Amino acid sequence: MNVEEYMKTLGQQARLASRRMASADTGVKNRALEAMAKALDAARAELAEANALDLQAGREAGLDAAMLDRLELTPARIDTMIEGLHQVATLPDPIGAMTDLNYRPSGIQVGKMRVPLGVIGIIFESRPNVTVEAASLCLKSGNAAILRGGSESVHSNQAIARCIAQGLKAAGLPEAAVQVVETKDRAAVGHLITMPEYVDVIVPRGGKGLIERISAEAKVPVIKHLDGICHVFIDQAADKVKAINIALNAKTHRYGTCNTMETLLVHQAMAAEVLPDLAERYQSVGVELRGCARTLALLPGIKAAEEVDWSTEYLAPVLAIKVVDHLAEAIEHINHYGSHHTDAIVTENYTDARIFLREVDSSSVMVNASTRFADGFEYGLGAEIGISTDKIHARGPVGLEGLTSQKYIVLGDGHLRR
Amino acid sequence: MNVEEYMKTLGQQARLASRRMASADTGVKNRALEAMAKALDAARAELAEANALDLQAGREAGLDAAMLDRLELTPARIDTMIEGLHQVATLPDPIGAMTDLNYRPSGIQVGKMRVPLGVIGIIFESRPNVTVEAASLCLKSGNAAILRGGSESVHSNQAIARCIAQGLKAAGLPEAAVQVVETKDRAAVGHLITMPEYVDVIVPRGGKGLIERISAEAKVPVIKHLDGICHVFIDQAADKVKAINIALNAKTHRYGTCNTMETLLVHQAMAAEVLPDLAERYQSVGVELRGCARTLALLPGIKAAEEVDWSTEYLAPVLAIKVVDHLAEAIEHINHYGSHHTDAIVTENYTDARIFLREVDSSSVMVNASTRFADGFEYGLGAEIGISTDKIHARGPVGLEGLTSQKYIVLGDGHLRR
Structure with a gap:
């Protein structure tokens, strides 16, 4: 046969x-x-x-x-x-x-x-x-x-x-x-x-x-899903402690999983407040940072991010960071460069949370929670055969x-x- | 361009x-x-x-x-x-x-x-x-x-x-x-x-x-759906009046629609009771009948059904009729020859109804109702963009x-x- x-x-x-x-x-x-x-x-x-x-x-x-x-x-x-x-x-x-x-x-x-x-x-x-x-x-x-x-x-x-x-x-x-x-x-x-x-x-x-x-x-x-290019967006109205903890957890809890954050987006009004602290904590655990021009201004000495970084799934201790002007730019970035897998906003603002939930076109959209929660067991499905980033059927x-x-x-x- | x-x-x-x-x-x-x-x-x-x-x-x-x-x-x-x-x-x-x-x-x-x-x-x-x-x-x-x-x-x-x-x-x-x-x-x-x-x-x-x-x-x-090869099965425990009315409605309400019955299956114990009456009523409105050997014995003079009739969507005043030994044979026939669109049983028996509902692998499965009801408006969807006989998504x-x-x-x- x-x-x-x-x-x-x-x-x-x-x-x-x-x-x-x-x-x-x-x-x-x-x-x-x-x-x-x-x-x-x-x-x-x-x-x-x-x-x-x-x-x-x-x-x-x-x-x-x-x-x-x-x-x-x-x-x-x-x-x-x-x-x-x-x-x-x-x-x-x-x-x-x-x-x-x-x-x-x-x-x-x-x-x-x-x-x-x-x-x-x-x-x-x-x-x-x-x-x-x-x-x-x-x-x-x-x-x-x-x-x-x-x-x-x-x-x-x-x-x-x-x-x-x-x-x-x-x-x-x-x-x-x-x-x-x-x-x-x-x-x-x-x-x-x-x-x-x-x-x-x-x-x-x-x-x-x-x-x-x-x-x-x-x-x-x-x-199926092909990529897990997940984002955390630290909004203008983010709580600083939650923002830092979520950004750290989403990147460093495990490097090789599909729901790990690969790009961190930060509202310009929060960048100076959170990025230096965050950078120190990332670097202390060996995470390599790659930033946009505005990130580099705050974190001199890190590597400059290139266009390809925004659409790369590192599956490794590497993180791309971009400072954005406003919520709409963050959503546009996620829908354009992301893989429609899992994306989170950190915010205390009710309206920003509602807009992010509605407009981010990903299979999991989160407010004030780590992207690492995107998982069948964590969601209470009891088991998981896979994660779909398609829209048809599942x-x-x-x-x-x-x-x-x-x-x-x-x-x-x-x-x-x- | x-x-x-x-x-x-x-x-x-x-x-x-x-x-x-x-x-x-x-x-x-x-x-x-x-x-x-x-x-x-x-x-x-x-x-x-x-x-x-x-x-x-x-x-x-x-x-x-x-x-x-x-x-x-x-x-x-x-x-x-x-x-x-x-x-x-x-x-x-x-x-x-x-x-x-x-x-x-x-x-x-x-x-x-x-x-x-x-x-x-x-x-x-x-x-x-x-x-x-x-x-x-x-x-x-x-x-x-x-x-x-x-x-x-x-x-x-x-x-x-x-x-x-x-x-x-x-x-x-x-x-x-x-x-x-x-x-x-x-x-x-x-x-x-x-x-x-x-x-x-x-x-x-x-x-x-x-x-x-x-x-x-x-x-x-x-x-999508390709075919509407729909069946009505008149069970051993069917109410005769309901059976005749449903079989007539499912075939003759409209001939050219995908939810029109194309094959009538009749339990051997009901065949002699319903087929002669039904044949007369079908013939009075010009429906051509094509039967299996046992149907021909009850309705001499109608055309013999060939193998191809069991998988044909006539979209016309033509009906194939088959007498089956039992419920299991009816279900097997429907799952094998049908198009997984819409199939109905006529029965007063609780257990037969439950088995039919569970085991017939079609997008609509009915008890004591005409297949012609398979429609977005009739189901209360308010509108219908089409009917799917696939299982994925819709x-x-x-x-x-x-x-x-x-x-x-x-x-x-x-x-x-x-």
Whole structure:
């Protein structure tokens, strides 16, 4: 069987399984999740063995330390996977929920019922624990999943896949509800993203290169974000202490995450008051600053920002700083240079807060809070399959609901259209 | 300026206008709608003149009577356009609505705000009144629109476009918020659907050929449905009178609409009771019947259905009839041969109704009501830009809400991520 036939077979099996998953009882789905947790716990030795093979191959292939770290399945990470399964089991089941059943003048009663999307293709890079996260969210939301992990974690993913299959089987659900692509052939991804007859949506998780390639080539809708160029704007009416703390937290809490601030905007009336203090604190933790001309006037000695800095996601201890004339300029800058991910204003002014909330066109817009809060868990979604910076279908952190749709239901008593 | 540059210019202007539309006040948008209604009323003579040119050209080009009828702007149709504008003005403004603002354990308050999609491209065939409908829905939902009507209605569309522009201007909104493509060059559509930088979503309205071509070539999400292969299933536990009335209404209320029944499924236990009566009534109004073997045994003399009949949208007084063994077979038939549009069960049985509602994978699923109810006005959306049989973003009749998205908003008091 060549890779195209192999992927087609996975697709057909997933489509069939998705029909059964769509009407699976909540209790049955939860039992499968709990059985998976049990299977993972029982397979710790096997998981370690499989992971060791991947780590060995990774070292031989010259993977860097960060990559090897992401690849490693430590006992603590296995605990986290198991805990994640328990948590998804406790989340409310979105499927079948009926809402807004209202009577119409014609006499019919019209409402909506939440339904699964069908088959979800998930493409991710080295971290093998994504296999469990993604599988559990797809299962709970009544979807079938086809998972394609990085080729460097193939043994770990297969060992995890066996635990997932055990869990499905124990609950009497079709094992094809979660399938892990077992070939290392890179053409598998190309097929997965161009089978609209078998796959309803693709969720890529990984570096920008991967996501760009998938978006360009997919014939299936893609839930994605490319960049996290997030801003904090310190308004004229900002509280100085809140401004400094939020600007520090948004940049330095973690450097490599998509919701980390990459550009700080400061109202001209606040610049002299906050920038020198902030610069000292950034520099004390090793953050490199790059400023506009007005920033340089206040912070001589820092590097001048170039045009490209305003649209760069550093993912590193580097921060671009720009002084702006007014709120409107800050909003214009964010909508123009940002990536529509997460942007925050620090202000005590009611009207400025309202304008910023309304006019910034990003998936998360915040007042007096750190951009680092943009996250499915922090938002109370219980779990997160990714963050979308698109506007179609899902925007912002995507939890179970993002993997569902709604159909209309109409209840009548023999009603006819006049 | 060639057609590519022309379309790019429209796109750039629309993108700019969309920013202003996103934060336009509800009152301003409503004033624009009312001013458009006034302008249309004042331009009746001009509209008639422009329409006469299109009708003349259409007759010369040999358009058929149905096409010429759709093309005609009668005084009554102008009244309907004006009335439609008043109605859209009275609809609640979805934009800026904030919902589900809940506090999280971290102390932040998280909710959602409804926002426009941005720029909507609408591609439609001969009926010029679609220009007003589409423009008004895009405007009320805070979007900018680029409208491309059929080349046969170009004079009518331009006359309508002038009234729309007058309305926007009177309310102080950018005239580029609604642009009508003025070239007859067919390449314009090809450019419109491949400019993701300027257009956020495409809504094609027209024949299957148009929609298939657009879906295949678009680089932008498309809200669409291709077919309306709708079913009524008369269950074992159906009330005979309701069953006959619904089956008649769903087929004969109008033949050419997408929510008209094309296949009737009948439980074997009800077939002898309902089919002879039904056949007589269908035949008395000239509906041609095509049946499976068991149907033919009850209705000798009708045509035998072939495999292709189960997946044909007749849009004509033709009906395929199949007798099934049980509910599960009916559901399987609908999910396999149907187009996921609208399907109804007629039953008095509670459990059968629940199973049908849950398991039929269509954008509208009904109990004891005619499929003809699947319509934005009947569902209380106030208006309808189209019906989607996709699951991503919008499913079923699409009203104002389908032209919007939601962003997350986070309200804090200096909250930091721990």
